[in-house]
Amino acid sequence: MPEPSVIRDVVARYVEGLASGNAADVAALYAPEATLEDPVGSGVHRGRDAITAFYADVERVRMRTDLLAVRVAGDSAAFHFRVRTELPDGAVEVEPIDVMTFDEDGRITSMRAFWSPEDVHPAA
Amino acid sequence: MPEPSVIRDVVARYVEGLASGNAADVAALYAPEATLEDPVGSGVHRGRDAITAFYADVERVRMRTDLLAVRVAGDSAAFHFRVRTELPDGAVEVEPIDVMTFDEDGRITSMRAFWSPEDVHPAA
Numbered sequence: 001m002p003e004p005s006v007i008r009d010v011v012a013r014y015v016e017g018l019a020s021g022n023a024a025d026v027a028a029l030y031a032p033e034a035t036l037e038d039p040v041g042s043g044v045h046r047g048r049d050a051i052t053a054f055y056a057d058v059e060r061v062r063m064r065t066d067l068l069a070v071r072v073a074g075d076s077a078a079f080h081f082r083v084r085t086e087l088p089d090g091a092v093e094v095e096p097i098d099v100m101t102f103d104e105d106g107r108i109t110s111m112r113a114f115w116s117p118e119d120v121h122p123a124a
Numbered sequence: 125m126p127e128p129s130v131i132r133d134v135v136a137r138y139v140e141g142l143a144s145g146n147a148a149d150v151a152a153l154y155a156p157e158a159t160l161e162d163p164v165g166s167g168v169h170r171g172r173d174a175i176t177a178f179y180a181d182v183e184r185v186r187m188r189t190d191l192l193a194v195r196v197a198g199d200s201a202a203f204h205f206r207v208r209t210e211l212p213d214g215a216v217e218v219e220p221i222d223v224m225t226f227d228e229d230g231r232i233t234s235m236r237a238f239w240s241p242e243d244v245h246p247a248a
Contacts (some may be wrong), residue, residue: 041200
């Protein structure tokens with residue numbers, strides 16, 4: 001089980017990576033056989049290629065992210081963060097809660113994002 | 125799958141129930157065969173009797189709770205909340221992130237709480 005400090009560091013790098021906009025960098029935080037479900041209920045993406053494809057969207061938009069809270073328990077973390085995305089019609093914000101599990105090497109083995117379209121609102 | 129409004133209502137009743145201090149009322153929000161893991165990694169309690177026993181602690185202490193954020197996705201919810209507990213040596217606070225799943229009738233089928241002892245701090 002990775003140290004809590006390792007898990008916290010990967011979560012911080014993940015949230016920063018979304019804003020930096022490099023899909024390969026974000027996907028590299030995942031284990032090769034990892035799974036991703038974002039949002040929960042929308043279907044599971046499995047494996048590095050599918051995960052890299054999922055994050056290709058982050059390269060197409062300008063985002064700002066802020067980590068609001070992280071809780072580590074066992075090999076898992078739950079965290080609350082804010083994503084502000086610049087769209088042609090104005091900026092929107094959403095504050096998902098994500099849950100991740102990690103392997104011995106601190107790589108993400110699963111990610112599940114809890115949010116729904118009704119949580120997306122125009123940025124203040 | 126229950127309506128998001130039903131899930132939100134059960135989450136609110138759960139958080140209020142912790143503060144009201146009646147273990148049977150809190151346990152009644154769960155399905156009979158539900159599971160509870162609090163914190164994640166500490167072992168799973170299964171079934172209404174085990175769950176009622178787990179919440180017996182809430183009857184022994186005075187707590188105040190505040191719901192900070194709820195995100196509903198599919199048949200699941202993740203939520204961030206604050207628990208202030210009055211102890212003989214002073215009040216302590218912790219702000220866990222919990223994840224719950226729900227059955228058709230809006231009963232909790234699983235609860236997993238993400239926090240660790242290092243997240244517990246003296247109340248302001």
